[in-house]
Amino acid sequence: MIETFFNIGILAQAWPIILAGLGNTLLLSLLVVPLGLGGGMLLALLSTLRNPWIRWPLIAWVDFFRAFPPLVLLIFLYAGLPFAGLELGGFTCVGIAFFLNTGAYYGEVLRAGIESVAQGQVEAARSTGLSRGQALVWVVLPQAVRAVMPDLLSNTLEVVKLTSLASVVALPELLFQARQAQSLTYNPTPIVAAAVVYFLLLWPVVRLLSRLENRAIAGRG
Amino acid sequence: MGNWDRFIETFFNAKVMARYWPDIVDGLWVTIGLAASVVVTGLVAGLALALLRSLGWRVVNWGIVLVVDLFRALPPLVIIVLIYFGLPSLDIVPSGFVSTWVSLSLVLMAFSEEIFWAGLTAVAKGQWEAARSTGLGFGQTLLWVVLPQALRITIPPLTNRTIAITKGTALGSVVAVTEILGQASSAVSNSYNPSPLTLGAAAYLVLFIPVVAFGRWVETRFAWRR
Numbered sequence: 001m002i003e004t005f006f007n008i009g010i011l012a013q014a015w016p017i018i019l020a021g022l023g024n025t026l027l028l029s030l031l032v033v034p035l036g037l038g039g040g041m042l043l044a045l046l047s048t049l050r051n052p053w054i055r056w057p058l059i060a061w062v063d064f065f066r067a068f069p070p071l072v073l074l075i076f077l078y079a080g081l082p083f084a085g086l087e088l089g090g091f092t093c094v095g096i097a098f099f100l101n102t103g104a105y106y107g108e109v110l111r112a113g114i115e116s117v118a119q120g121q122v123e124a125a126r127s128t129g130l131s132r133g134q135a136l137v138w139v140v141l142p143q144a145v146r147a148v149m150p151d152l153l154s155n156t157l158e159v160v161k162l163t164s165l166a167s168v169v170a171l172p173e174l175l176f177q178a179r180q181a182q183s184l185t186y187n188p189t190p191i192v193a194a195a196v197v198y199f200l201l202l203w204p205v206v207r208l209l210s211r212l213e214n215r216a217i218a219g220r221g
Numbered sequence: 222m223g224n225w226d227r228f229i230e231t232f233f234n235a236k237v238m239a240r241y242w243p244d245i246v247d248g249l250w251v252t253i254g255l256a257a258s259v260v261v262t263g264l265v266a267g268l269a270l271a272l273l274r275s276l277g278w279r280v281v282n283w284g285i286v287l288v289v290d291l292f293r294a295l296p297p298l299v300i301i302v303l304i305y306f307g308l309p310s311l312d313i314v315p316s317g318f319v320s321t322w323v324s325l326s327l328v329l330m331a332f333s334e335e336i337f338w339a340g341l342t343a344v345a346k347g348q349w350e351a352a353r354s355t356g357l358g359f360g361q362t363l364l365w366v367v368l369p370q371a372l373r374i375t376i377p378p379l380t381n382r383t384i385a386i387t388k389g390t391a392l393g394s395v396v397a398v399t400e401i402l403g404q405a406s407s408a409v410s411n412s413y414n415p416s417p418l419t420l421g422a423a424a425y426l427v428l429f430i431p432v433v434a435f436g437r438w439v440e441t442r443f444a445w446r447r
Contacts, residue, residue, distance in 0.1 A: 004310045063437075067429035069391035072402050072422060079406065080415040083231050158385075161296035168395060175299055179306070188307035195299050202294035210290070210335060 007189040014181035014190040021177030022197055028173055029160045032098040036159055039099045040106025047111045048136065065104035071165050073097045078169045090169035102159045109151045113144035150212040157205050161198075174198065234416040241408040241417045248404030249424050251318070255400060256387040258322050263329025263386065264379075270330065271337035275363065285334065292331035297389050300324040305396040317396035329386045336379050340371035373443065380439045384432050391425075401425060 047058055065073075077093040088096070117140045125135035145152070167176035178194035274285050292300070305320040315323070344367045352362040394403035405421030 001311065005307065063430060063433050064426070067388075067426055067433045068422070069388040069402070069425060069429075071391045071394070072425055075394075075402060075406065076415075076418055076422060079409060080232070080418045083415045084228065157293075161294075164296035164298045165392075167298070175296070175302065179302065182306060188303070188310050191299070191303050191307055195295055195303055198296060198299060199291060199294045203290060206290050206293045210293075213335065213339060 005188055005192050007187055010185045010187045010189040011193055014178075014185060014193065017177045017181045018174065018190060018193055018197065021172060021174035021194065022201075024172055024177075025160075025163055025174040028094070028163045028166060028171070032095065032102065032163065033156055033159055035095060035099045036102030036106050036155075039103025040108075040110050043103060043107030044110035044114055045136070047107070048114060062104045062107055065100050066108070068101065070097060070101040070162060071168065073101055074165055074169060090166065090171045093169055094163075094166045094171060098159070098162070102155070102162070105155050105158075106152070109148050109155055110144065112151070113148035114140060116147045117143045150209060153205065153212070154209050157202060157209065160202065164198075232415055232419050234414050237408075237412045237414045237416040238420055241404075241412065242420065244404045244408055245401060245417065245420045245424055248399060248401040248421070249428065251398065251404075252390050252400040252424075252428065255318065255322060255325075255390045255393060255398070259325040259329060259387060259390070260383055262322070262326040264333050264383070266326065266330040267333030268337050270334040271341060272363065274334070274338055275341055289331045289334050292327045293335070295328075297324055297328050297386075298392050298395065300327065301392055301396055317393055317398040320396050321390065321393035321398055325386055325389050325392075328389070329383065332382045332386065333379060336375045336382065337371065340375035341367060343374050344370045376443045377440045380436045384429070384436050387432075388429065 043058060043062060046054055049055070074093055074097040077088060077096055078090060081088060081093075121139055121143070122135050125139040126132070130138065163173055164175040166173050167179065170176065172180075174194050174197060178190040181190035182188055270285050270289070274282050301320050301324040304315060304324055305317060308315055308320075348366055348370070349362060352366040353359075357365065390398075390400055391402045393400050394406060397403065401421045401424050405417045408417035409415055
């Protein structure tokens with residue numbers, strides 16, 4: 001069993017490939033997390049406008065992309081659009097899919113944060129002479145982001161994990177590289193190694209989150 | 222032929238859709254079966270772990286926390302690939318369906334254990350003491366006093382997490398499960414037309430939009446009044 005799943009010789013052989021994959025996973029995360037956050041912030045800010053012509057389409061948009069499994073969205077962009085003459089390439093497809101999917105999730109989190117800030121805060125800020133926009137940026141948003149920090153972090157953890165989907169459209173991130181190495185060596189050690197790398201990378205975040213969440217739920221008892 | 226007609230012809234091709242419609246419906250049933258199995262095993266295992274943890278055996282609890290952390294940190298697709306491509310080296314050959322089912326159940330188990338556990342610890346200690354003082358045993362207190370209160374707190378986060386994880390059934394297509402996405406993808410390569418993908422996307426929306434709406438409703442219905 002050690003020979004099969006933790007083969008040192010094969011690990012040594014596959015290590016550079018896996019390391020390259022880790023680098024790409026980190027780069028990809030650095031790209032898609034801000035993309036999703038930006039999309040989410042846009043949605044959350046739009047939802048502060050009370051106009052029903054904006055509000056309802058916005059809810060529909062968010063629910064649409066929350067109901068759509070991200071892999072389905074990715075495959076649709078990657079394998080469907082070329083039939084319409086639109087060859088976007090794996091990288092762009094991943095970017096768009098993450099913008100739409102994780103943007104919807106970040107948007108929900110940020111909206112809840114903004115709604116948690118008491119209306120009196122806005123009124124007080126406005127009464128000091130701040131404009132609507134200034135009150136939003138300097139008074140509401142800092143408190144909103146702070147209130148939903150655990151949810152933002154938890155969402156970000158999911159986004160980083162989700163980058164493994166990019167392997168399906170042949171982007172050479174961690175999982176893809178590990179599978180390449182596995183098919184070259186006929187041995188599952190590279191996949192085990194990739195799993196260990198994921199775990200070591202994300203374990204600190206999970207620990208932190210579990211503490212924050214316990215505190216949040218326990219506080220309601 | 223205008224652009225619009227070409228677009229319709231490509232993505233909403235009636236002939237292709239009629240031809241592959243039954244396949245997508247087959248896939249829909251596989252998705253539903255897979256999702257239902259994951260929800261049942263994942264939640265039962267998660268609750269069992271949380272109850273085991275409430276017994277307070279230190280070494281056991283370390284084990285539980287480690288397992289929970291592991292399956293919260295690993296991407297589901299990595300677990301699926303590991304089981305599907307790794308286990309055959311031990312002469313255990315799980316099908317794609319079993320690999321996906323086991324993987325997503327483990328993930329849901331981990332997340333739900335955390336939520337159940339947080340719910341259990343949220344019930345005030347005085348509740349335990351009061352129940353025990355009336356002569357209820359440990360098990361009875363847990364079952365009749367603590368659990369009902371704990372479950373109420375956990376319902377909104379649990380619902381949202383369960384929905385998010387059941388959407389992961391689409392990952393099964395990577396290991397040849399003939400669920401919606403798998404059926405749609407093979408239909409696309411057979412017909413050389415993306416209309417089956419449109420159908421598949423519609424099938425997901427039909428399946429999950431009510432579920433997402435239900436999650437929204439649960440969130441407001443069970444919202445904790447502060």
